[in-house]
Amino acid sequence: MAREVAEKVEYGGVTFEPGEKILMNFPGANRDPEVFENPNEVDIGRKRNRHIAFGVGIHRCAGSNLARMEMLIALGPWLERIPEFELADPNAVTWAGGQVRGPRQLPLRF
Numbered sequence: 102m103a104r105e106v107a108e109k110v111e112y113g114g115v116t117f118e119p120g121e122k123i124l125m126n127f128p129g130a131n132r133d134p135e136v137f138e139n140p141n142e143v144d145i146g147r148k149r150n151r152h153i154a155f156g157v158g159i160h161r162c163a164g165s166n167l168a169r170m171e172m173l174i175a176l177g178p179w180l181e182r183i184p185e186f187e188l189a190d191p192n193a194v195t196w197a198g199g200q201v202r203g204p205r206q207l208p209l210r211f
């Protein structure tokens with residue numbers, strides 16, 4: 102996510118001038134070892150989980166609760182109807198880059 106510097110500020114030994122553009126590394130923040138134990142591990146039951154996948158502060162995602170509801174509604178029936186599934190070919194998985202990272206091709210067997 103991008104921001105524009107509104108006023109001169111010093112941060113991390115760097116001076117930011119008004120008008121300069123910065124990229125906020127949300128995914129990086131979600132892997133901060135100072136905040137998350139085993140940050141690179143997928144832990145579905147992660148208790149301490151103050152992630153910022155939905156952003157933070159005044160621009161925090163307006164649709165986060167709708168998104169969460171949609172995911173729950175999608176995952177529930179999937180797991181009921183297809184309780185057993187596996188990755189068919191790990192080498193055939195392709196990923197999207199850019200702003201939204203996720204698998205583009207994910208061959209499954211079930």
Ligand code: HEM
Nearest residue numbers: 102103153154155156157159160161162163164165167168
């Ligand atoms: C998993 C799904 C979603 C993710 C990960 C997500 C993520 C985000 C993030 C990170 C931001 C902050 C952007 C920033 O700080 O610049 C944001 C803002 C926003 N999101 Fe989402 N979003 C999701 C789904 C949705 C849905 C379903 C809607 C609406 C139906 C929505 C509407 C918005 C709006 C309107 C903002 C702008 C809020 C503002 O600037 O004040 N999002 N989203």
